[in-house]
Amino acid sequence: MSTPEENPRGRRADAVRNRQLALHAATQLLAEPGGTLTVEAIAKKAGLGAATVVRAFGGKEALLDAAVAGLLAPLVERARQLLEQTAPEQALRTFLAELIAFQSAHHAISRQLDGLEAPATTALRQQLAEAMEEMIVGARRDGAIRTDLDTAVLVTLVGRTAFAIAQDQPASEGIVHAYLAVLMDGLRPQ
Amino acid sequence: MSTPEENPRGRRADAVRNRQLALHAATQLLAEPGGTLTVEAIAKKAGLGAATVVRAFGGKEALLDAAVAGLLAPLVERARQLLEQTAPEQALRTFLAELIAFQSAHHAISRQLDGLEAPATTALRQQLAEAMEEMIVGARRDGAIRTDLDTAVLVTLVGRTAFAIAQDQPASEGIVHAYLAVLMDGLRPQ
DSSP: OOOGGGOHHHHHHHHHHHHHHHHHHHHHHHTSTTOOOOHHHHHHHHTSOHHHHHHHHTSHHHHHHHHHHHHHHHHHHHHHHHHHHSOHHHHHHHHHHHHHHHHHHTTTHHHHHTTOOOHHHHHHHHHHHHHHHHHHHHHHHTTOSOSSSOHHHHHHHHHHHHHHHTTSTTOOHHHHHHHHHHHHHHHSOO | OOOGGGOHHHHHHHHHHHHHHHHHHHHHHHTSTTOOOOHHHHHHHHTSOHHHHHHHHTSHHHHHHHHHHHHHHHHHHHHHHHHHHSOHHHHHHHHHHHHHHHHHHTTTHHHHHTTOOOHHHHHHHHHHHHHHHHHHHHHHHTTOSOSSSOHHHHHHHHHHHHHHHTTSSSOOHHHHHHHHHHHHHHHSOO
């Protein structure tokens, strides 16, 4: 019997497994309050050596990008689902509540990504912004959102203030409720 | 003639002057985008030695606290002036616009103070929150702000979202206008 070192197929299977272990560890660390995502911390949680973690992804940057993208993809999916199934204004309100809960539970993501090259994450964030823009445009068409303010500005406004509300860990129910009430009422045609 | 070193009055005058120079330099650095407030940077800008800067305030923490407090005190004064001169709802709107302009111009303050002991700054922030609470309570009394949401929650909501809007440098007019329009309309009794 050949060892993985002697067998190219075994080496590939090992590499896939190491990638999965490192990715899973990074994803878990992203949900820990105050957790700092160093290669050492990821390696320790994954039960791998630091060099193996770096090799599995070609660097910490790519690993973080993959971990965050793995967390954001279901959010994008959810936004699209809401757009298909619900009236746009209700979709926006529901999605914002879920987005704040997600951001509150993954508070460290933005700090960890600060200044890093993260193309998969950037693309998914862009898709999230586009889905929110679709909700706002649709709600305008329904007469449910005011038309005197620029759509792109509203997308930025909503995204930035929702993120600010999510800075509580966990976001207290009171402030999330008040935020959604004030925001959604303020967005109505006046 | 005695030199300052030999003359206690001269030493005291020197100490006062060094304090002022260090404080002025720190205040200027707080307004510079991306500026990092190290003792070395403050000393360089003040034309003093690093040891002199530390001696003048008993440490960087106290120096930063004094510099930020010097910037916040006029804001507290302004909030009180608005409360005396203007209807509470209008006072809140005007004050928020000025607060966002201030925060946008002094973007680094929060990051610099992160984790530091800053009693003067903390006290002034508390006074700012109290002034905003007074505006909200007054506007409620006038029937200009909804009563279905907790006042303390609204103060947190307004403070946190205003700060988020101020993260632009400088805050673009479009988003500040949209924020104030949506917030103030959303705060009205529905």
